[in-house]
Amino acid sequence: MxxxxxxxxxxxxxxxxxxxxxxxxxxEIDKLLKKINKPFLKSIKIPDGDVIDCVHMKNHSIYDHHLFKNHTIQMQPSYVPEESKNESTNTKNQSMLSQLWTINGKCPKNSIPIRRTTKEDILRRRSVDVYGKTNPNDNPKFHEYAIIKVDGKFHGAKADINVWKPYIQTPKEFSLAQMWVAAGPDSELNSIEVGWQAYPDLYADENPRIFTFWTADGYKSGCYNLDCPGFVPINNAFFVGATINHFSTYDGRQYHISTLIWKDPHTGNWWLKLNGNIVVGYWPSILFKHLNTGATEIQWGGEVINFNDGSKHTTTKMGSGHFAEEGFKRASYFRNLVVLDEDDKIKRPERGSSYMTKESCYNVRSGYDVIYGLNFFYGGPGRNHNCL
The missing domain is CATH 1.20.5 (Single alpha-helices involved in coiled-coils or other helix-helix interfaces)
Incomplete structure (x- = not known):
């Protein structure tokens, strides 16, 4: 008893x-959501399930960063690099970057669209402490690459990035295509990264989405999109983290995103422009120690996370999931690769060096021609009879 x-x-x-x-x-989750989701002037629900909040500039997330309590938001760049006629024409041929939420209107003047964070978004990251931060379990040994890179002194870079919807084996893995603008030693690397990614753990689906990323200390901190204060969006009709509604199909129509990142010569801020006319926002120069004086390396290409579940290489695809040798409409591509030199002049690099983590899983093959300049195909299926 x-x-x-x-x-x-x-x-x-x-x-x-x-x-x-x-x-x-x-x-704890409710407290974090209250901090992340700002008061809004208007909210818009979009077909893919996301909710967009139109947040007034005075409530901009950049003010959550201790460095920017008195920051004056720069509403437009003081200088925009001019594209050549060839680059502009090639970009328009098969480029598409629409955002479905604008069908229901756009955000009012002096506000920006921000994807509303939900409790489920936080739970997928498995910890309140790691949400909005570089994942501590995201060890570099799990990352695989197929890239082209150039070294030198740069004030920016550009590329047309082919868009696909790759298969992702497990929600904790991702597949992406992006451009890196970087400077500094590995331990305190400054890096700005832009492109598209499919990342179920981050977005709750496998759709390709526009994303940004930055780090100022070798990936010990930094974040995607607006998960932490750093990137400053200024466009009231475009938001980072958005689903890309048109993507390429095998032997079918091809789509790409024209992506330009450059350093404002007057403020030092690093700006982002997409598809030739969409000025999205900027990364304030004060975020960085090494990028303040310019980039020393530009990279373009694909990246996947491979967790080797079951002690086998992942079947997560990079790009189209097909190797570079298959070429146009089958393999993924980057075209019109250009850099901005220290005099802010656009130049086509004559060549770049390739880097592949494991060529039998994902590879890259570069070329050069009059129309597209430095360009390359890349990608792969992951696990196959040569990649175990």
Missing amino acids: IANFVLNILTISVIVTRSEVSNTHDD
Whole structure:
């Protein structure tokens, strides 16, 4: 009798303790959501399930960063590099970057669209502490690449990035295509990264989405999109993290995103422009130690995470999932690769060096021609009879 009474008391204590832990966790999530999701002027639900909040510039997320309490937002760049006629024409041929939410209107003047963060978004990252930060479990040894890179002194770079919807084996893995603008030693690397990615753990689906990323300390911190303050969007009709509604198909129509990143010669801020006319926003120069004086390396290409589940290489695809040798309409491509030199002049690099983590899984092949300049095909299926 006494033993049963004691057992019941212990059981009740365990239940209460678990309940208290659960309530504490929920409180932490609610507190984080309140901090992330700003007061809005208008909200718009879009077909892919996302909700867009139109947030007034005075409530901009950049003000959450201690460096930017008194920051004056730069509403337009002081200088925009001019594209050549060939680059502009090639970009328009098969480029498409529409955002479905604008069918229902756009955000009012002096506001920006921000994808609303949900409790589920936080839970997918498995910890309140890591949300909005570089994942501590995201070890570099899990990353695989097929890229082209150039070294030198640069004030920017550009490329047309072919868009696909690759298969992702597990939600914790991703596949992306992007441009890196970087400077500094590995331990304190400054890097700005832009492109498209399919990342179920981040977005709750496998759709290709426009993304940005930055780090100022070798990936010890930094974040995607607006998960932490850093990138400053200024466009009231475009948001980072958006689903890309048109993507390439095998032997079918091809789509790409024209992507330009450049350093404003007057403010030092690094700006982002997409598809020739969409000025999205900027990364303030004060974020960085090494990029303040310019980039020393530009990279273009694909990246996947391979967690080797079951001690086997992942079947997550890079790009189209086909090797570079298959060429146009089958393999993924980057075209019109250009750099901005220290005099802010656009130049076509004559060549770049290739880097592949494991060529039998994902590869890259570069070329050069009069129309597209430095260009390359890349990608692969991941696990196959040569990649185990």
